[in-house]
Amino acid sequence: MQEGEWDHLGALLDRHWELNQILDPNTTNALLNALLAAVRPFIRGAKLAGAGGGGFLILLARSPAARQDLYAFLREYNAGTGAAVCDSEIAKQGLRVTDGGDRLRCAGVSLSPPGAQ
Numbered sequence: 001m002q003e004g005e006w007d008h009l010g011a012l013l014d015r016h017w018e019l020n021q022i023l024d025p026n027t028t029n030a031l032l033n034a035l036l037a038a039v040r041p042f043i044r045g046a047k048l049a050g051a052g053g054g055g056f057l058i059l060l061a062r063s064p065a066a067r068q069d070l071y072a073f074l075r076e077y078n079a080g081t082g083a084a085v086c087d088s089e090i091a092k093q094g095l096r097v098t099d100g101g102d103r104l105r106c107a108g109v110s111l112s113p114p115g116a117q
Helices: 006-023 030-042 064-077
Strands: 043-048 057-061 097-099 104-106 109-111
Touching: 006 043, 006 057, 030 043, 030 057, 030 064, 057 064
Parallel strands: none
Antiparallel strands: 043 057, 097 104, 104 109
């Protein structure tokens, strides 16, 4: 990542996802496969986090412009499904945790303490 080899990182994400599917073919489904095919023009690589099954999808955009197009596409694609698009970026200084009042921020991930909305 320090050398900016984003195509290689995308290929690694794709390969990891392929290996997950070999280990457990139930990791994916037709809806997820259709979504991945639809976003392919915007991304360098993708994989589901964890064991798969639709929890959290990691997409590496091809460029800043492709990222914006991807966000717009996903907002429209996911309209009415209950799915969310989470903004994130690769941290340049490692993990940082800050207290934002009722929410904690961890390197682009927002965590709510118990009882917070």
